[in-house]
Amino acid sequence: MVMSGTGAAELMSTTETGAETAWEQWAPSVLLVEDDPGDAVLVEELVADGTLKMRLRWARSMTEAAEVLADEVPDCVLLDLHLPDAHGLEAVSLVQGLADQVAVVVLTGLAEEQTGLAAVAAGAQDYLVKGRVEPELFGRAVRYAIQRKQTEQAAVALQAGALQAQENARLERGLLPRPLLRGEGVRVVARYRPGRAQTLLGGDFYDIVQSADGTVHALVGDVSGHGPDEAALGVALRIAWRTLVLSGITGAEQMGRLEELLMAERARDEVFATLVSLAAVPGEQRAGVVRAGHHGLIQRTGPDVEWVEVPGGPALGMVPGGAQWPTAELPVPTGSSVVLFTDGLFEGHVGRGTERLGEEGLLGLAREGAGLDAEAFVDRLIGRAESLAEARGGLADDVAVVHLNWN
Structure with missing residues (x-):
């Protein structure tokens, strides 16, 4: 039995010497599915006489082939289209x-070349006509089929990655809201930087809304964990918070509603969220702050930069139904700014050791940039924290920062 390959297998470039040498050193595994013992022996002879050495295994039916494929997936299947338990394109579909x-390289008779073309259209990588190919061309046909399948799989993976990137971008748009401001005099600088492990997805979230009476509301929060479930929960909490603010629900009642949502939407019982919500009337030198398990904030007044802690309650989801979240009054002199942020900003490592930047370290970085304007201050703060963690690959956690001034 001599076989012939399609044109694609005959277009071997003479400039591929190095690549061909590498293939000659590799012995691909090939499963021959053929019920005719005579044809099977001739395939074995083609393999033995060719330069491309193969590890050949023979199955006499589709049932035997299924048993082999359940244990080990070869690099290529040589498939006869006239099997006792599978015929024509059905055999290709089964494999x-x-x-x-x-x-998959299908084997056809001399008068069945159209069937071979149909098999390629149905998903096979090539076809060989029994009786019309030499050993060397046979090896090339198998090699090209394997390479073509690898290329197809790479293209599918690339397309899947592109679709995933589009989905991530949609989610990122939910994580990065546009401030909803109604009047002059409110200045906001917001930044979101995902951790290195998530690329786009993360559980940190923020938002800024100005209600109809002029009150400025700001939110920064962090869902425990990383990944799409946590990111989706962060988006849900942010949207719910904005809806509650626009509905006039604030303070402890707002925290209770958000906790109900978290408990309904979280993927696991141990998931919780920390957040801090601020409400201020422009022109007034104070703000109401509600803190749920979150750390303190930074306040800038002229050249002075201070870390501020206010009374608060537990993180959402930690004490379901039994938590209290008091509203603390924060003095905010004219010209002062308030900076809200998530803990990813100060939990990064410093150098190669186990030491972390920490709250004191972050305050030191903030004081170094005390004289900068809002945008430069925030960008420098994130950049310095990132550079200090560079030896450990950068900041591993998400970072959300909101710099707010309403006077």
């Missing part, structure tokens, strides 16, 4: 169903 990552 693809058993191992969709394997290259």
Whole structure:
């Protein structure tokens, strides 16, 4: 039995010497599915006489092939289209169903070339006509089929990655809201930087809304954990918070509603969220702050930069139904700014050791940039924290920062 390959297998470039040498050193595994013992022996002879050495295994039916594919997936399947338990394109479909990552080369008779073309259209990588190919061309046909299948899989993976990137971008737009401001005199600088492990997805969230009476509301929060579930929960909490603010629900009642949402939406019982919500009337030298398990904030007044802690309650989800979240009054002199942020900003490592930047370290970085304007201050703060953690690959956690001034 001599076989012939399609044109694609005959277009071997003479400039591929190095690549061909590498292939000659590699012995791909090939499963021959053929019920005719005579044809099987001749395939073995083609393999033995060719330069491309193969590890050949023989199955006499589709049932036997299924047993082999259940234990080991070869690099290529040589598939006869006239089997006792599978015929024509049905055989191609069955092999693809058993191992969709394997290259398939179908074997046809001299008068069945159209069937071979139909098999390629149905998903096979190549076809060979029994009786019309030499050993060397046979090896090239198998090699090209394997390479073509690898290229197809790479293209599918690339497309899947592109679709995933689009989905991530949609989610990122939810994580990065536009401030809803109604009047003059409110200045906001907001930044969101995902941790290195998530690329786009993270559980940190923020928002800024100015209600109809002029009150400025700001939120920064952090869902425990990383990944799409936590990111989706962060988006849900942010949207719910904005809805509650616009509905006039603030303070402890607002925290209670958000906790109800968290408990309904979280993927696991141990998931919780910390957040801090601020409300201030422009022109007034104070703000109401509600803190749920979150750390303190930074206040800038002229050249002075201070870390401020206010009374608060537990994180959402930690004491379901039994928590209290008091509203603390924060003095904010004219010209002062308030900076809200998540703990990813100060929990990064410093150098190669186990030491972390910490709250004191972050305050030191903030004081170094005390004279900068709002945008430069925030960008420098994040940049310095990132550079200090560079030896450990950068900041591993998400970072959300809101710099707010309403006077």
